[in-house]
Amino acid sequence: MAAPVSGMGEAPAERLPVNSTSFQKKTRSKLVSIPGTRPSVQNGQLLVSTGVTSLDYLLGGGLAVGTVLLIEEDRYDSYSRMILKYFLAEGVVCRHELFVATAQDNPDDILQELPAPILDDVAVPKAVEQPRLTGEPQDSLDAMKIAWRYQHLPKVQSALASSSRFGHYYDVSKTMEAEIRQAAKCHRFCLPDHVTPSSTAHRLESYSALLESLQEVIHREGFDLAAPMSKSRNILRVGLHSLGSALWGDDLCCHDKPRHRHALTTFLYGLRALLRSSLSVAVVTLPSHLIQDRALMGSITRLCDNAIALESFKGSERETNPLYKDYHGLLYVRQVPHLNCLASQLPDHKDLAFKLKRKQFSIERLHLPPDLSETVSRVSRGELASACGPSASGTKNLDF
Amino acid sequence: MFTELNSILSSSPDSVTPGEFILVSDRQSDASFLIHHFLSFYLRSRCKVIFLGLVQSFRHYSAVSQRLGVSLTQAKEKGQLVFMEGLKESLSVLIPQADNTESQAMNFLRDPPVGLRSLYEFVRSCAVGSGRAEDGAEEWGPPVLLVDDVSVLLSLGVDAGAVLDFSHYCRAAVCSQMKGNMVMLVRCNGEEEEEEDGEEGAEALLKGLTHQCSLNLHVQGLPTGYCKDIHGQVEVCWKRRQGDGPHTQRNLFQYKVHDKGASFFPRGTSSAVL
Numbered sequence: 001m002a003a004p005v006s007g008m009g010e011a012p013a014e015r016l017p018v019n020s021t022s023f024q025k026k027t028r029s030k031l032v033s034i035p036g037t038r039p040s041v042q043n044g045q046l047l048v049s050t051g052v053t054s055l056d057y058l059l060g061g062g063l064a065v066g067t068v069l070l071i072e073e074d075r076y077d078s079y080s081r082m083i084l085k086y087f088l089a090e091g092v093v094c095r096h097e098l099f100v101a102t103a104q105d106n107p108d109d110i111l112q113e114l115p116a117p118i119l120d121d122v123a124v125p126k127a128v129e130q131p132r133l134t135g136e137p138q139d140s141l142d143a144m145k146i147a148w149r150y151q152h153l154p155k156v157q158s159a160l161a162s163s164s165r166f167g168h169y170y171d172v173s174k175t176m177e178a179e180i181r182q183a184a185k186c187h188r189f190c191l192p193d194h195v196t197p198s199s200t201a202h203r204l205e206s207y208s209a210l211l212e213s214l215q216e217v218i219h220r221e222g223f224d225l226a227a228p229m230s231k232s233r234n235i236l237r238v239g240l241h242s243l244g245s246a247l248w249g250d251d252l253c254c255h256d257k258p259r260h261r262h263a264l265t266t267f268l269y270g271l272r273a274l275l276r277s278s279l280s281v282a283v284v285t286l287p288s289h290l291i292q293d294r295a296l297m298g299s300i301t302r303l304c305d306n307a308i309a310l311e312s313f314k315g316s317e318r319e320t321n322p323l324y325k326d327y328h329g330l331l332y333v334r335q336v337p338h339l340n341c342l343a344s345q346l347p348d349h350k351d352l353a354f355k356l357k358r359k360q361f362s363i364e365r366l367h368l369p370p371d372l373s374e375t376v377s378r379v380s381r382g383e384l385a386s387a388c389g390p391s392a393s394g395t396k397n398l399d400f
Numbered sequence: 401m402f403t404e405l406n407s408i409l410s411s412s413p414d415s416v417t418p419g420e421f422i423l424v425s426d427r428q429s430d431a432s433f434l435i436h437h438f439l440s441f442y443l444r445s446r447c448k449v450i451f452l453g454l455v456q457s458f459r460h461y462s463a464v465s466q467r468l469g470v471s472l473t474q475a476k477e478k479g480q481l482v483f484m485e486g487l488k489e490s491l492s493v494l495i496p497q498a499d500n501t502e503s504q505a506m507n508f509l510r511d512p513p514v515g516l517r518s519l520y521e522f523v524r525s526c527a528v529g530s531g532r533a534e535d536g537a538e539e540w541g542p543p544v545l546l547v548d549d550v551s552v553l554l555s556l557g558v559d560a561g562a563v564l565d566f567s568h569y570c571r572a573a574v575c576s577q578m579k580g581n582m583v584m585l586v587r588c589n590g591e592e593e594e595e596e597d598g599e600e601g602a603e604a605l606l607k608g609l610t611h612q613c614s615l616n617l618h619v620q621g622l623p624t625g626y627c628k629d630i631h632g633q634v635e636v637c638w639k640r641r642q643g644d645g646p647h648t649q650r651n652l653f654q655y656k657v658h659d660k661g662a663s664f665f666p667r668g669t670s671s672a673v674l
Binding site: 043208211212215261262265266269270272273274276277294295298299302303338339340341342343344346348350 | 460463488
């Protein structure tokens, strides 16, 4: 299933296991293949796509199963929410199960906004058959005259088969059709439904309830690694929206010296423990621009495996800056993990910018376009003239 | 086990200096590759190893050690390695269940201000247990305690003073009493000059542990910026040596981590540059 590694010169043959599709991370026993995943070419880790192909490339091929991706939100939570929706939409297309947790909005709001996939090979469940006209024999309608060899093959895929590709493209101007969305199993956690009593300084009841609910879903649906391997395995995609905000009862974002200083970090530790022992992957968005304590942000980042930060130009003076006109914002890769190996896949460049196009969320290296405008050259020539000649304002446009 | 690091530290698996407290610290960098080195080094020198893996699963260390030529599962079966998987044991404490047989080690998660006494008791029972020779069991060398990493305890709500007490008690038990060694990884995030009121815990912990240790390996990024070929610099600082009298010796190396190990070279002599 995995493509042979041709470009990596220093990967010795004995490093890859004999069955390149077994997950080296979890078990070595049997060959299991789960739709929508592929092993990493670097270390045999099982990867899933985040839904954004350029983000997959940045993270070293995809998001490793059992890890957490932390997204530091941009100021208006537009692009981080978009990436979360891409992640969940990819889960629907690959037929993974979803777990969405929010503090205030209904998780269904996020689920209804998922972008529509653009592919041909994502089959839609067939609508009700049109009633056949009476009197016409079926053979004459169905009989093929030219391509009669293909007559016995089924015309349309009647079942919703999962796509075999890794990473899909989405059209953000349309939302996903309800049939495709409802074919995926989704577990919801909405905080207002879980009444929380008072909490201690080190553990918030909201986070404990979330952790408990997640563990219960993992046990019940069989995502545990300890569960018997006879069943077909699937991946659970966990999306946690705006963790650490005041809506979760946490005062990290409100005070300089928060009372519940370690509640979020303890939750992230428990989340890592849950994910490492199950076939799940999590994306957490965090309003980091509200947290004043940079050292606390550092320990939060260390407890998540992958971490990126988004900074959008919307509302800042960079929006009108002609240098940034091609992009919507900057993207920082804060951390890339090294799991089951010594070296991590560090990105080549640290200055990255993103742009949300209709069919693609592209992340590129920030490069400034060549400056070909006339005004610039006129100013520079004028500056030169006024420097060497008498400093009269009239001589600005003279060039020698 | 990184051969270049062995020659830098003048250590070899055959002759292990007893009673050493090695502190691996990093600032805005990742020094966990050194923990893998020390784990394979002490397993090769046939010491009994007690590993507190608080941040990663057993599979991770096992996979890396396989690349370095040591099998953790075999060592565990033979009784040479006692591996405490912090993540797994913490779940039973964080999510209380009706019927769970929890080990006492991660009990501090229930009420972090109380301190790390239960963790110390666990370490002590493992270290003392190695002294008795059981029937049919092999004799291992002095116990070695490896902790990866200590700063996560601060994130879980434990006080910096409690962590310093824990390291002092462990040093007294493992290094002085049993003539073993101790290796700890501590991670720091901020710049050294900043005075952060919020996180005085991490700086105080780093300073306290640096004072307690006998050998400090401090990993940092390059002062000139990010480079793909040179991953950072390591400052090796010996506190005291028995024969040489009280003097500190510091050496600075640059390193690059690759798949099967890490290479260390003096400043400016990286193969990417020369």
